[in-house]
Amino acid sequence: MEFLLLGIPLVPVLAAPCAAASRRGAWAVALVACGLVVLLLLPFLPALPRGGPVAAEVPWFPDLGVGYRLRADGLGVLFALLVAGVGVLIVLYARSYLHHEPRTSTFFAYLCLFTGAMLGIVLADDLLTLYVFWEGTSLASFFLIGFQDDRWEARQASVRALVVTVLGGLCMLAGFVLLGLVGGTFRLSGLAATSVRDSAAYPWILALVLAGAYTKSAQVPVHFWLPGAMVAPTPVSAYLHSATMVKAGVFLLLRLLPVLGDTELWRAWVVPVGLATFLFGAVTAALQDDLKALLAYGTVSALGLATVLAGTGTELGRDAAVVYLLNHAAYKGTLFLVAGAVEHETGTRQIHRLRGLARSMPVTAGLAAASVFSLAGLPGGGGFVVKDLAAKALGSGLEVWLWVGAVPTVAFGLRFLQVFLGPGEGEGRHEPVGLWAPAVPLALLCLLLGSWRTLPEAVVGYLGTPHNVWPKWGVGKVAAAVAVVAAGAGAGWLTGRVAGRWRLGWWSGERVFDTLQAGLLRSAEQLTRGTLTGRLRDYLVVVLGVAAVGAGLPLLAHERWPTPSSLSFEAVFVAISTGAVLVTVLSRSLVAAVVSLGAVGYTVVFLFMSLRAPDLALTQMLVETVTLVLFLAVVTRLITPEVPDRHPLAGLDLVAALTVGAVAAGLAWQASAGPPAYRLAEFFAHHAERAGGTNLVNLVVVDFRGLDTLGEITVLGIAALGVLALARRPR
């Protein structure tokens, strides 16, 4: 069982490259992967009520107590089943939906990657494991939103989504690290609530973790990426951006509820945000004219309500949130698939241009009606059970908002149905079975949640203590539900008259994001223009100046400077090289400068010889020779002799040159004062025999310090390739 558990997220991840490699069978690979995961998950369900949940781990950073840990508890398995089960349906749907699309292999590969990452999130039992999978879903979402990458809107929307969710994710990572340090373990199920909640870091942890949850679950004011993500192909919208990924934020709240929840601070920070999102999303959804935008704001609203339920911090709130999220995944998934079918057949998503589709697409219309029935909270649909449960969880103080938000929710649901009503037009449209059959199980699920008592009770039973979740049917409740629907119908009629003409403007958040992004790019461009002058000597001044200051400042701290040893015959070489340096600097001829610079190098060869370092001398001589050849044979032909724009000894250049020279001299001077590295030399000499040689210099290069050399030759190779790239640049 443990081994099975560890493999579950890896199945779709490993299927991804197979899907990418296969041409026509990519959908089948994805289907098999998702189906296999469902089958693998089923054995965990019966084990849940009896005994504890199965947990397994593979060490990752054992010293830090971080591992690849998974745990199949009720919450995790339920969500995992949701992810994989909806995945199966989405793959089937996408196969029909994308049949004219050229790059479906890539699409299904990303879908597989996403499924694997999402399964990892819901099953993770380690904070860092969770984080890695979390960012994995952000990445997969980025690629899927921008799937039609020839469109600017798709690319921009994917960037918005990525930046927002990854920024939140990074905050969350900081929160996780704090949480792990304060709680003493990174194992989620091992975190003790008391030690975390009483610590001084608790507000920080909470704020950082909430930042991750809110960005992922599109809470106000960072909700804007989710409606923008609707440029993705509809299967993606249905799967990632309504049924699964966006629920990860709420899932995280539920996951951490036992550790971080049930405090005043938790309620104060979670409930208002969720409430604002709930109401804002519902009202905005009712005002949309685009079918998918309407559903997207509806999703924002639903995530808001789920956040409020999690914000109550109670077990009842958690149960209500889970049942609600399941119901939402079912009805919203169906509606998205319906919207996709409508767009696929009619070529538009504008509500005001669609009418009477029920005649040509009867099954699709029936599915839409079933899910709106559940959404509206009418008795018999999942919404009725959820609303009752939510009202209980929220308590009298918050319950009123539930009814306030229900009116615009019903309104947008009915406006969605509007496209099927009225006199039929558009003859010749039909509904391919591949575009409605995958929605049938989802529509059934949202109806069964409200009519088959065992289902919601089983769900709650898996989460923890089973209790009575079935609402007591009464005339009052049914009348209230009908009244809400009536009010929603009125509101829908009103909003339908202004829909589409109403723009969010600055309130959409997209514009704020785009303005910030444009400002960042503009300032980066200005900075680049200001610093990149295109003149090598300017760059040299900067590079060498930084090096000189960096190495020179510690040098100033030295108090003891060794007295120079008396110069004997080395003085001759020093004099020669000083003269050669002067010639290099003062000469106006490039060739003379190069040759005299070579002379400086060759005098250093003699210095090395006099210090009995033949290896260094040999290397120095060869490097000098190759440089000289390179210059004389090649570079002099490259450079057109021109009058320099300023004298070599002018101003800043002179200061920079003298500073660099002084620092280099100072470093050499100080180095000569250090204690002789006898111990190191002894170590090398002692082990030379085992390294198989007597030339210590070479042994150090190839054996004792082999890793350094490997790095150096890599750098050398990169530098050579850089020369290639620069010189072959088209002119």
Next chain:
Amino acid sequence: MSTVVLRTVARVVSPLVLLYSLRLLLTGHEAPGGGFVGGLVAALAVVLVWLAFGPPPRARWWERGVAAGVALSAATGLAAVVGGRPFLGHVVVYVGPVKLPTSLFFDLGVYVVVVSATLAAIRTLWEAGSP
């Protein structure tokens, strides 16, 4: 530059210089030399031929050489891991009477990288400098 004297000298000298570069590589463990120095000497031998006879038509050999050299050096390190030693942990083996430190193969990679990188750079700049 391509005079008769230069061509004659190049024809005789460059093979000898190449041989000398191999000697530097192989005796590096015992005497001054090694892969880096040997590589530079070999590169100079090739440049001498180019100076005398002109560079060969454009080839991608040198770029591949860079990659092959780095790969060879890294592979010796990985071979050590496979053999149960730390990365780049070398040993000395005896093939009959010949002492053969595995670090010699590492040094061979260095040699290949230095030859290839030097020649790639010179060759490219040479081409860029030609009208």
